[in-house]
Each structure stands twice: as structure tokens, then as C-alpha cells.
Amino acid sequence: MNSKQRSFLKGIAMTTEPLFQIGKAALTPELTKAVNETLEKHELLKISVLQNCLEDPKEMAARLAARTKSEVVQVIGKKIVLYRQAKEEKHRKIVLPRD
Template sequence: MKLRGKQKRFLRARANHLQPLFAVGKEGLTDNWLAQLDGALDRRELIKVNILQNSTVTTAEVKDFIEERTDIQVVQTIGRVLVLFKVSANKDLRDLSKQVAAI
């Protein structure tokens, strides 16, 4: 699902109260980390990822790594925090994506 402007605004508003669920640290980006991220997004559909100060990767590198290897969309970048969205593979857990599609 390609997100339009209004849909991104809706998701940013929903993500405002969320705390970062994942962090990128000094070990950087791995396929195992990406698999865990993908699994969490299947359950929640919208999460935040924090890039720690001791990390050797930049925000742009994390964004490119995620978007190149998965169908996860980066909704917003705020400093060292990324807001990520993915439609859940489980049809029972698609509450947020149904609201986004209706916009």
C-alpha cells in the first residue's frame, strides 16, 4: 500500500504517543534484527525505532536498509527516531490498516 499525504498525517498522529519499541545500537543492522522488526510490525502495524548514540549507522542508512529489504514504509523521521508502518499479514490484526485505507 503506497501511502498518501493524509494517510501519513493520520499515522503520525497515532504514533505521537508511542515509545520506541526497537533500537539500533553498536551492532548495527542485521538480518536477525530486521526479522524481529518485521514480526513486531505484523502484530502492531505501527512502531517507532530509536537509533542510539553509540550506533555507527545514520538515520538515512537505517531507512534505506529497511525499505530495500522489506515492504515496511517509513512514515516519518524525527531526529534519530523512525516511525514505521506495515500492513499486517494476519487479517485479524489489521485494525489500523483498515482505518488508513478508509482515508
Template structure:
């Protein structure tokens, strides 16, 4: 579970990230899930887009379904774009801010 500080940090990284995942008229397929999973292992943070004029599902639904299937976390959904994060435990690329202890 991400804290608000970690989520804000990931959002700042996502601003400059390329959109590599497109959800179109076919919705979410097994190939799309596989592509997202592979990208998350390699990059840890990915940005996707839902082609709202042709896609049968909303950007929020797409982000949540892909996150559930890849065991990742939804960082944000803005308009038709969304960001997902999954830590690579073998070779971490993104160092998140520490959780503050109360």
C-alpha cells in the same frame, strides 16, 4: 504508497507509541530485521531509535534499510527516531483514511 493524509494519520498514532526497536553499535543485523518484521505483523506501526553516538549509520539510512528489508514504508524520521508502517492484510489493526479520487 501512502498519501500525505495517511502519513499524517500514522504520525499522529506514532506520537504515543513505544519505541521498540533500537539500532546500536552493531548496525542493522538479521536479528534486528526479524524483530522488526515480527513487530510489524503484530502492530502494523512501529517506532525505532538509532543510538547516534554509537551507530555506524544515520537514522534515515537505518529506517530505509529496515523498511526495504521488511517491505514496509517509512512514515517519518525525526532526529534519532523513525516510524515504519506495514499493513497486515490478514488482520488489519489500523484503518487508514481513504485515498481521495481526483
């Protein structure tokens, strides 16, 4: 993903509400599975990390991206934004700009 595409996705994420919250349990297998399924339907996903979570949001974003085969668009404070293009054509909603 190049910087133009990342910037495009950040713009979309600005108006998106977080769909998941990560609390003190951090990254559970159930959360990872739910994020994976949601990425297939929405492609772009915003996650909020709650104050009671002791792990670093950047580290969690990297691990979650690796587990779901997605890309970290950005981590600002306690907000994580992930992107993965949907495998099925009918679920593709986001068209990334070319170079």
C-alpha cells in the same frame, strides 16, 4: 501512501513508545527479522537509534523498509517510524483514512 495517511500515522506514532533500539551493531539479520515479525502484529513501529550508532538514521530506515517491505512514515532525529499493513485480518488494528 498519501500525505493524509502519513499524517494520520504520525499522529499515532507520537504517543507510541519505541519498541526497538538500534546500537553500534546497526542492522543485523536478527534485528531485521524481529522488526518484520513485530510489524505483522503491530503494523506501526517506532525505533530509536542510539547515540553509539554511527550510521545515518534516514539510510537505515530506507534499508529496513526495503528489507521488511514496509514504508517509512517519518524519521525525526534518531527516531524511525515504519508502517506495514498486517497480512492477516485479525492483526489489522489501523484503518488508514481514504483520500
